[in-house]
Amino acid sequence: MCQPLPSDGNELYEKDGTDAKSMPHTDSLRCLDKAAIILANKTLEEQEKTRWRLCRVTEVEETKIGIRIIPMWLTFIACGIITSIGNTFFLEQANHMNRKLGRLNLPLPILLMFYDFSKSQFAKLYFTLTKNRSKAGLKHYAPPIGIAASMTLAILTCITAASVETRRLSVIRKHGLLDKPDEKIPMSMFWLLPQFLLLGALDGVAENGIMSFFKDQGPPSMRDYFVLFTRGVIVLGMMGNVVFVFVVGKVKPSWLKDTLNMSRLDKYYWTLAVLSAVNLVMYVLVATWFSYRGCADDDGEEAPEVEGAVTPYDENKQGCCCC
Numbered sequence: 646m647c648q649p650l651p652s653d654g655n656e657l658y659e660k661d662g663t664d665a666k667s668m669p670h671t672d673s674l675r676c677l678d679k680a681a682i683i684l685a686n687k688t689l690e691e692q693e694k695t696r697w698r699l700c701r702v703t704e705v706e707e708t709k710i711g712i713r714i715i716p717m718w719l720t721f722i723a724c725g726i727i728t729s730i731g732n733t734f735f736l737e738q739a740n741h742m743n744r745k746l747g748r749l750n751l752p753l754p755i756l757l758m759f760y761d762f763s764k765s766q767f768a769k770l771y772f773t774l775t776k777n778r779s780k781a782g783l784k785h786y787a788p789p790i791g792i793a794a795s796m797t798l799a800i801l802t803c804i805t806a807a808s809v810e811t812r813r814l815s816v817i818r819k820h821g822l823l824d825k826p827d828e829k830i831p832m833s834m835f836w837l838l839p840q841f842l843l844l845g846a847l848d849g850v851a852e853n854g855i856m857s858f859f860k861d862q863g864p865p866s867m868r869d870y871f872v873l874f875t876r877g878v879i880v881l882g883m884m885g886n887v888v889f890v891f892v893v894g895k896v897k898p899s900w901l902k903d904t905l906n907m908s909r910l911d912k913y914y915w916t917l918a919v920l921s922a923v924n925l926v927m928y929v930l931v932a933t934w935f936s937y938r939g940c941a942d943d944d945g946e947e948a949p950e951v952e953g954a955v956t957p958y959d960e961n962k963q964g965c966c967c968c
Contacts (some may be wrong), residue, residue: 650678657681659702668706668865673713673936681705707864710938714862716931718878721792723924724851725882726889727799727917731760731844733886734913735806735837737905738813741826742834756834756841763845771853785861789932791854796925798847803918806840810911817906826904852879862938 651657658681659667670678680700736753744751775787816832817823855878859871867874893913894901900909 648682648684650675650682656683657702657705658683658699667701668703670702671706671709674709677705677708677712707866710862710864711867713936714859717858717928717935718874720796720924720928720931721851721855721878722882722885723921724792724795724799724847724855725879726886727802727882727921728844728848728851728879729883729886730806730914730917731841732883734905734910735840735844738810738910739834739837741828741905742813742830742832742837744834746833746835753834756837759838760841760845763842764849767846767849768853771850775857785937788854788858788861789935789937791850792858793925793928793932795847795851795854796921796928798843798850800918800921800925802840802843802847803914803921805843807911807914807918809836809840810914812836814906814909814911823906826906862935 655670657670657678681702681704683699735756739753739756744753771791775791813830813832813836816830820831822828822830852875856871856875859874860868863871863874890901893916897909897912900913902908
């Protein structure tokens with residue numbers, strides 16, 4: 646039986662006394678309201694027995710929220726793509742560079758320590774700024790701004806990496822090491838330090854900003870899964886980088902050859918910088934269009950949340966750069 650949508654949202658089904666907080670009806674994506682229509686030819690008790698035929702307004706509104714978040718969620722994936730180059734190309738570059746500092750021969754993980762330090766410090770900085778915005782009544786704008794900042798850091802990371810790689814390739818050509826991939830390049834690995842610091846800042850702000858965004862704007866019933874959503878974005882970005890490397894290898898074979906000395910990683914990094922800039926523009930457009938709802942009352946959760954931000958970072962260390 647076809648039944649038109651009621652003009653008044655109050656005529657849709659909403660069961661009182663449930664555990665979840667009831668959400669008010671909105672006019673967006675009204676086609677989904679059909680799931681909450683009370684049919685005239687059946688009793689309410691009969692319809693309540695079949696959840697696939699009758700949903701609460703709150704359930705419909707949470708579905709609407711999830712659909713509206715998808716465009717924003719897709720723009721987050723670019724942060725994971727940039728993160729993955731730190732786990733692969735950055736480390737491979739450092740592995741073939743001079744590790745001496747004076748008379749000391751430093752281990753490669755020293756760069757990872759700087760990465761870890763930058764990530765933790767920027768995570769704390771993010772939460773400090775979030776608290777200040779919360780006091781000013783602008784809490785729900787803090788995560789989008791933080792995510793935009795992380796995307797800007799992604800662009801700076803790629804630009805820095807491209808510039809350093811250009812210098813590294815010039816040193817390789819100067820010393821005739823193009824066909825000697827196993828020899829150490831007479832260039833300090835600390836030239837890579839700025840991009841590791843920027844990458845740590847990117848990860849520290851992005852992971853916590855995305856988490857806060859899901860917490861503030863995501864469906865309340867899925868609050869327990871927001872950590873998984875955040876990690877899923879980063880993992881999808883890493884998978885996307887694998888696909889992007891494959892595509893670049895097919896379109897521009899000279900950019901990614903068997904050895905880094907023969908490759909043109911600088912051009913690859915510049916391409917990522919351009920794509921990150923385009924993604925930032927798309928994000929700003931989507932974030933401007935996005936309909937923000939009021940934040941949950943988290944005034945008593947601010948302190949524990951800072952620790953929660955560092956916990957994913959510590960767990961990710963094993964799967965990120967230290968594996």
